[in-house]
Amino acid sequence: MKTGFYPGSFDPITFGHIDIISRGSQLFDHLYVAVSFNPNKKTLFTPDERLEMVRECCRNFPNVEVIKSNKLTVKHCLELGASHILRGLRAVTDYDYEFQLTNFNRKIDSRIDTVFLMTEGQFSYLSSSSVRELAEFGGDVSAFVPEHVKRAIEKKMADITFKKSAK
DSSP states (O other): OOEEEEEEOOTTOOHHHHHHHHHHHHHOSEEEEEEEOOTTSOOSSOHHHHHHHHHHHHTTOTTEEEEEEOSOHHHHHHHHTOOEEEEEEOSHHHHHHHHHHHHHHHHHOTTOEEEEEEOOGGGTTOOHHHHHHHHHTTOOOTTTSOHHHHHHHHHHHHHHHHHHHHO
16 A cells, blocks of 8 residues: 655645645645644644645545644654655746655655646746745735635635724
């Protein structure tokens, strides 16, 4: 049985991420989607909020399990029995970073390999950070994220605006 591990912050999850999850679910018998928690990274959503958004997006993929991760990716793969890390590439600019990360992970444990999927062309420009920035300026994010994620972003932005105005 081939088990994959797709880590990411998913802050927020986008249609590009869902594209990779969908295609990854066809490559692996079981795919873990790991919502990563990095205390050094500033996120819009809490780990639990991101976990719930990702779970909702993955509910139609029976072989996908959404989990939280605050562990080293390679070590978490070994704990779960995952043989492959799944990564999405949007453009050639992603390749350099991912190439270095893959070789670093191989040095940590050569039993874990990395599989890259090119994001569909219609999502090649899409990133969570661009969605967050668009939302911060009041833009419509509905073309980039599922409806439940859009609602969560709008609520979060309203909360942030309220807190700023209350000061």
